Amino acid sequence: QLADLGIPVLIWGTHLDIYTESALSMYTYLQNAHSGKYVYGPMDTNQKPTGRYQAIISQGGHCQFEEQTTGQNIANSITLQWFDTWLKGQKTGMADASRPLHVHELLSNNWVSMPAYPVAPKYKSYYLNASGVMASLAPRTQGSEKLLWAQPGTGSQVTFDGPVLKKGATLAGPMSASFFASSNKSNLQLIASVSLVNSDGTVTPISSGTVLASMA
Secondary structure: OHHHHOOOEEEEEEOOOOOHHHHHHHHHHHHHHHHOOOOOOOOOOOOOOOOOEEEEEEOOOOOOOOOOOOOOOHHHHHHHHHHHHHOOOOOOOHHHOOOOEEEEOOOOOOEEEEOOOOOOOOOOOOEEOOOOEEEOOOOOOOOOOOOOOOOOOOOOOOOOEOOOOOOOOOOOOOOOOOOOOOOOOOOOEEEEEEEEEOOOOOEEEEEEEEEEHHHO
16 A cells, blocks of 8 residues: 555664564565565565665664764665655655665675665575584484573573685575474474674674474
């Protein structure tokens, strides 16, 4: 109905917001509806977006913005331009934006604008093996880990290290994880967290998710 009525929408989320994926999904739904495509599917990489629907993914939590090394609050600039365009009727060029998804990268602090979400047409799969490694090849033998149902700590968590990205990389788009688990209790809870570990030991949270067996 939003697309049918031509109502412009600006979505603002942050990397640490629990609704970040919902914001990106809504951006996709609106763009698909405008293009006459199946609403709840991914955008095509060659799909021409409309500037009427835009999204900002900044840093901080719950739509707050921390001015990092740039000294500029670009998110606020986009928001003000949005109001000038759709409330004041000014010709700012925003309505014709070809890259209406604006993301503030972690670590680099660069702002990147892109047209479609998901960002890439193909994604890489990694597998967990018994030696604590996350590798691109599936393990030849099966393994298992025993975990206590308790706060994350000794005995209740396990870590898997991925490959070293010697040439660097850009991590973008949705993540999903599949686990096979059983419990000797009446319930089971799993929390998966993905972090980037820099060569100097700095840890940057990338994504996380939780599943409760009784609500699966």
